[in-house]
Amino acid sequence: MIEIDGSVGEGGGQILRTSLALSMCTGQPFTLARIRVGRNKPGLMRQHLTCVNAATEVCGAEVHGAEMNSQSLAFTPGKLRAGDYNFNVGTAGSCTLVLQTVWPALLLADAPSRLKLGGGTHNPMAPPFHFLERSYAPLMRKLGANVELTLRRLGFYPAGGGEIEVTIWPAEDKLQPFDLTERGPKQEGFAECFAPALPRKVAQRELEQLGTALGWNEEQLRIGPVRQNEGPGNALLATLVYENLSEVFTQFGEKGVSAEKVARDLVREVRAYQLSEAALGPHLADQWALPLALAVWKRGREATYTCTELTAHAKTNFEVIERFLPVTFLTSVAKAGWRIAVKPT
Known part of the structure; x- marks a missing residue:
């Protein structure tokens, strides 16, 4: 039984999700205590409970503590289905x-x-x-x-x-770990604004501000299609496509926040990534860790990637993965970012 303290490191829901995923993958049961104890609303929220219930259904698990606001959970996986x-x-x-x-x-x-x-x-x-x-x-x-x-x-x-x-x-x-240390040549960049049930001028203002700041032309600035019964909502996305990967950056509009500020915040994210030579942005670097570690475990072969930033979220995720899989994450400073090596142990 793997015992995990949900308050360590970043202390959020990622500890729960990574534990559920790898418990199902490896067949190892776990207990999780102090779930999200440092949050304004500690314990399992509906989103987290849905993750637990989904995992339970996928592997026929035996579960204790799967209820709203619960701060402890015991999960014993069954066979994957x-x-x-x-x-x-x-x-x-x-x-x-x-x-x-x-x-x-x-x-x-x-x-x-x-x-x-x-x-x-x-x-x-x-x-x-x-x-x-x-x-x-x-x-x-x-x-x-x-x-x-x-x-x-x-x-x-x-x-x-x-x-x-x-x-x-x-x-x-079929899993084969691979190194991802360079982006490769840039192929294209474009922005989209999804703003269903909002005035069209909101999307236009966001895109104009972003286009001016990044030097992107009209063809690179797009208003996303609106489907039936969507919204209200507002998401401004910038997509950078390179030979070896694509990165997507997103900012959300909300009441009381100007369209121009939404665009400026997104431009700041894009420029931070463009100033680095590392392959993955901070969010992708965090989320790539688990599937890559699975492949390293299955094949017994090391793999490496570079990233622009090593967040507390990522460090916590590395620690949880190491509790379930016989792998080690080795981090070091690299040119304009970080180098992450995932090694079998």
Whole structure:
């Protein structure tokens, strides 16, 4: 039984999600105490509880403490089961985080799985759908884990109502760790604004401000399509495409925040990445750690990547992964960033 203190390091929901994912992948039970104890609303929120329930369904786990506001959990996984699943957060809580919880386990299953997920698709503090589609999923395919993602409907806070469909193919025998230390030549850059149920001028102002700051022309500035029953909501995205990867940066509009400030905040993120020579941005560097560690474990071969920033979130994630898998994360300062080596132990 692996015992984990949920208050250590960054102390957030990622500790829970990584523990659930790797417990399913390895068959190791765990207990988690002091869940999100330092947050304004400690314990399991609906989004976290959906992750627990999804993991339970995928592997037939025995669980204790799976209830709202619970600050402790005991999880004993059963056998992984491929299948058709429907997971709905029921609020604007992030359904992409629910997906990332079960994704690693389902790629180790013995047949394809099809998922329908409902909730928030574009949330602060969570990977937006377009980040998963353009940044994360292509690297997963390169790792040997094929996946198809489809956005059916955008979902924003506080209404939610978003919907994603995903197909995950088995990949246990195909996983191959690889190094990702350089971006390669830049191929294109573009921005999009999704602002359903808001005046069109909001999107136009954000894009104009961003385009002026980054020197992007009109063809690089796009207003996203609006589907039925979406919004209100506002997400401004910048996508940078390189030969070896793509990075997606996002800022969210909210009541009382000007369109110009949303754009300026996004420009700041983009420029910080452009000033570095490291491959991955801070969020992708964090989220890439788990699938890469799985591949290193399965193949017994080291892999390395570089990133622009080593966040507290990433460091905590490394520590949790090391509790479940026989791997070690070695970090060192590299040119304009950090170098992360994942080694089998």
